[in-house]
Amino acid sequence: MIAWLIALPVLAAAFAGTRRLLRRRDKAALRWILATDAVLFSGALALLLVALSGGAAQAHTAQAASAQSSGSGSAALIGAAIAVAGASIGAAIAVAYTGAAALAALSERPELFGRAMVIVGLAEGIAIYGLVVAIILIGKT
Structure with missing residues (x-):
């Protein structure tokens, strides 16, 4: 590492x-x-x-057992990092598209504000799912 x-x-x-x-x-x-x-x-x-x-x-040293336990912990941390990074990138792309579409819709019909923000909020929820997966992975170490 x-x-x-x-x-x-x-x-x-x-x-x-x-x-x-x-x-x-x-x-x-x-x-x-x-x-x-x-x-x-x-x-x-x-x-x-x-x-x-x-x-x-x-692997041939006397500390092989401790190396195995730290290896699984580091794998869980790397998996948690990948989960958060992937979910954050996906949420950023989703918010970019839905936010642009929401602003375009709001410029024509301002009464759609509530519906547009719900859709953008759903896109942001993807990042929260990645964070939940990361917390679960870190808790398993």
């Missing part, structure tokens, strides 16, 4: 550099982008190898 925390700022910096290079239109920029992609790919491959080999080495 610590390897991902170390690699995340490096990936963010590489992404920012690639974005800056994409704005240029010469062949040197293309070479830099290809070199950056090759470095990122090799770094991701090295990070994957470290993550996979580290788990096998720890």
Whole structure:
């Protein structure tokens, strides 16, 4: 897990550099982008190898039982994060469309305010469902 925390700022910096290079239109920029992609790919491959080999080495130590219990806890936390992130993104997309449609309907007929807000509220409920799933997953650890 610590390897991902170390690699995340490096990936963010590489992404920012690639974005800056994409704005240029010469062949040197293309070479830099290809070199950056090759470095990122090799770094991701090295990070994957470290993550996979580290788990096998720890399995033979005396702390294997504690590693198994913390592994299931971290899997539940990752699942909770994915549930909240997915539900929040889905709710954001739903609110964007329903909110735009509600504003268009309100501009023509203002008496539809109550109905429009109910529909937007239903779209926001998707995020609450993701939060409930996350709380259930965290409670199981």
